[in-house]
Amino acid sequence: MDALWMMPLLLFPLLLWTSSTFVFYFKKCFYVAWMMCLAMLAIPLCILKSGGRDVENMRIIRSLVRHVKYFLGLRFEVSGWEHLQTEGPYVIISNHQSSLDVLGLMEILPDRCTMIAKKELVYAGTVGIICWLGGIVFINRKKTSDAKSVMVEAAKTMLDDQIRLWVFPEGTRNQRGDLLPFKKGAFHLAVQAQAPIIPIVFSSYSSFYLRKEKQFKSGTIRLKILPKIDTKGMTSDDVTSLSDKAFNVMRSAFLDVSDSVTQSNGPLCH
Numbered sequence: 001m002d003a004l005w006m007m008p009l010l011l012f013p014l015l016l017w018t019s020s021t022f023v024f025y026f027k028k029c030f031y032v033a034w035m036m037c038l039a040m041l042a043i044p045l046c047i048l049k050s051g052g053r054d055v056e057n058m059r060i061i062r063s064l065v066r067h068v069k070y071f072l073g074l075r076f077e078v079s080g081w082e083h084l085q086t087e088g089p090y091v092i093i094s095n096h097q098s099s100l101d102v103l104g105l106m107e108i109l110p111d112r113c114t115m116i117a118k119k120e121l122v123y124a125g126t127v128g129i130i131c132w133l134g135g136i137v138f139i140n141r142k143k144t145s146d147a148k149s150v151m152v153e154a155a156k157t158m159l160d161d162q163i164r165l166w167v168f169p170e171g172t173r174n175q176r177g178d179l180l181p182f183k184k185g186a187f188h189l190a191v192q193a194q195a196p197i198i199p200i201v202f203s204s205y206s207s208f209y210l211r212k213e214k215q216f217k218s219g220t221i222r223l224k225i226l227p228k229i230d231t232k233g234m235t236s237d238d239v240t241s242l243s244d245k246a247f248n249v250m251r252s253a254f255l256d257v258s259d260s261v262t263q264s265n266g267p268l269c270h
Contacts, residue, residue: 041064076221078223083198091195098211114137119139135163139185194234
């Protein structure tokens, strides 16, 4: 009977050492479970600090999440910090590859900054509750009219409360080795608020994380903060050209940092 209890203890390190698929699922499950536990801890802290929903709660969330990278064997290298030293409201846009983006986001999240996220996230247990308490703006991606009205309200909130908003303009997770065409919501938001856009690029995760191939090893993620793009004097007629400009700048930076980080991390074995 004692031998049966010992079997899992012996199998666990063996599987970690020999099975990349087991490592993938173990890290993913640990990540989700630990984030839910951290959210459970953060909920009462946020309520005690702010009394409810408030962007200032993102300070608590940021401080609690920053250590998670170490458990997953991830390291961040950040360049362009000076571009975040911008006063007042602004819109941050970045590429979106997986739920791991949250770790990079928390690594550099400015004060009084929250996110725009899909509405479904609010139903994700304790994580959904803490997202709501952190002032995250939820949009229904399936209803364009709803999304537009939320963006109008978000622009007003940005100016009234002097906050910053982080948006993923690709609109969905993408691990294809390039950027997807940008949706226009973030750019309408910036133009309506007459707030600058600060592009941020995450290097490709393909050298350490491949979802379809069930690969998840240690690796380095490079975050490149690019110079702000001003929107003063722009109107809705300028949104397309603004989106194209941001896409081209970010795509060039993405290919550049992804190439250098792949050489640093080395090829991921299939």
